[in-house]
Amino acid sequence: MTPRARDDRGSATPLIIGFALLLAMTVAFVIDASAAFLHRQGLDTLADGAALFGAEAGAEGTEVYTGGLDSHALAQTRAQAEIGVRDYLTQVGAYREFPALWFEVAVRDDRVVVRVSAPVDLPLTVPGGPEAPMISATGAALVNPE
Template structure:
């Protein structure tokens, strides 16, 4: 009976392939984590700016010597209007350096009763690019504020 010799399969190079594959996978995971963190931080920055702009715009209706010196009298509202709210919110964003920090920033100011709503959108600036991810994306943040008028009893 002829003696068969079992030939062992050559496994050289398998470890190298595994290490290279794992390194590529790990690099993609790091890129995704870094990009998601950057997007979250940019969104939080936009929300903070939107909140400040909305509060500034809502308080814009309460500015002026007549309000501080004589009060509102029997007037129940502060008289917010679209033009004033937009102007005050835009001025706040300009003073805060929003357009320098977020190039391409767009702002929309709207009134809903006594509430001022500020919506900001800016191009998403990602530090790393993951293959297959969209090249251009926008991220946004919304802030709102209300100024309530209380009478002397606090109601």
């Protein structure tokens, strides 16, 4: 039996295709991550503005007229804060910029907390990744007359 001569011939095509696919998936991931980050930055701005507007609208103000301002924080109502947040989001055109935008308002002691969420339309789709993930941001405003 004669030993076969071993040669180094072969195809580099599978290796090149594999690296090209890996590079394409990495590029898609970076582009999608950048789009999601920019989307969240926009939502951060909305959440902060909405919290300030909601805190201002959420203060009932009745104690200001009856007793004036002292060192105590203004009483907040969730319903009034929600109205203020909704008005703010409408005024700045948030529903046009972020379709399917929704928000939550919570009043905790002397603080109004607003959480806004919206789906992000990713420019590229990574196999196995979500097609329209939800991005959220939270903003808070403190109501204290001092």
